[in-house]
Structures are given as C-alpha cells and as structure tokens.
Amino acid sequence: MAQALEKVGPTYRPLTAFIAETGARVSEALAVRFGDLDLQARTWAVAGQLLKDGTVRLTKTPGSMATVPLSARAVEVVKRQRQQLMRNGFLVIASDSLVFVNCNSEPLSRYEALRHWQNATQATLGVPVRLHDLRTTFASRLAANGVDVPTAQALLRHARPSTTLDVYTRLRGDAAARSERMRAALDA
Numbered sequence: 518m519a520q521a522l523e524k525v526g527p528t529y530r531p532l533t534a535f536i537a538e539t540g541a542r543v544s545e546a547l548a549v550r551f552g553d554l555d556l557q558a559r560t561w562a563v564a565g566q567l568l569k570d571g572t573v574r575l576t577k578t579p580g581s582m583a584t585v586p587l588s589a590r591a592v593e594v595v596k597r598q599r600q601q602l603m604r605n606g607f608l609v610i611a612s613d614s615l616v617f618v619n620c621n622s623e624p625l626s627r628y629e630a631l632r633h634w635q636n637a638t639q640a641t642l643g644v645p646v647r648l649h650d651l652r653t654t655f656a657s658r659l660a661a662n663g664v665d666v667p668t669a670q671a672l673l674r675h676a677r678p679s680t681t682l683d684v685y686t687r688l689r690g691d692a693a694a695r696s697e698r699m700r701a702a703l704d705a
Contacts (some may be wrong), residue, residue, distance in 0.1 A: 521638045521641040521642065521646075522537070524636070524640050525633050525637045528619060528620075529629065529634070531594050532617040532630055533633075533634055535616075538588050538590050538594060539561065540651075540655030540672060542566070543627055543630065543631070543649060544568075545563055546617065547567035547615075547617060547624060547630070548564070548573045549561065549615065550564075550573075550614060550615055550616065551611065551616060552612030554587075556596065559589070560585065561584065562584045563582055564576065567627070571624045573615075598617065599616075630648060631647070631648045634646070635647075653684065656673060656681075656684045666682060
C-alpha cells in the first residue's frame, strides 16, 4: 500500500492516506472540514458527504454521523495537509474549510481521486484497485488485530452488525479455514 500511495501524487496522496487510515467512505473523506477534527483528542466528527457538485450534505444515515477516533498516522496526514495549505498561501485555515482541496482551494474530485489511485495501483500491483477497497483493507487490519465485531461496526459505521460480519467473514478465508476455526473453538 505504501508503494501505491507514493505513486498517487501529492494532490491526492493525503486524501488516499486518510481513507486508508480511517476506513472512511470516499465521499465522507472528501467532505472533512477542519472543524470536524479535534487533533488534540484525535477524533473526527463524521458529519457529511461531498456531492458531485462540490457541496457537502449530511451523511445518508444518522448512524454514519459519529465521532470516531483517529490513529496517530491519520492525525499526521491532517497536520501535513494543513501545513501544505498554509505554505500554498492560505493564511488561516477556517473551521468550515475542507481539508482535502486542490491548489485553487476547490474540493477534490471523487472521479479524479479514483483515477489517481487506480493508476497508482496499476503501476504498483499490475491491476487497478477500487478506492473503496481501502475501506476493506481497514476492516482487514481491524480483524487481523483481533478487534471485535461491535467495535469494528462502530469504526466502520455500519448500520447493521451483519454488514460487518459479512466483511469479516470474507476477510477470514474460505469455508475450509472457517470450519477449522470452528473446530478449534469447539475443542477449546
């Protein structure tokens, strides 16, 4: 993933890294405003989604609106992005300013973000990968670290535990591997 992130390019790399670190939906990451973030507390108040016309609307479901913890790496992405924006001439970063913008302070394009990521993964892995797959990668990191389903559900902001269970089941392997885990659990 690190190699693909390097190939994304400087404009879209911070957005892509933020998605990888938070498990955010692409439209949610595009809508992050500086006021949604508390870098001291290391939290993000997920509040909206960026629409194609560049406006932000509330998330689709109330369950998606949540305050989630941020990893140290996610905080670092935001701090570096703020420093870059300030170097580009933004003297003050207002709380209602979007975090991920282009050099003209315009919202980044979902389509362009996807294109940059797919070009980077094509060059690195030999196949283009969907940007949404970073959300699944985030879920796989949770599963690999033994995070329980209710906690993963909260972090991923899934409305139903079954959605999280479906993702975890896919990540945990094929039917034979699942049967072996069940057998080991019964024998324990």
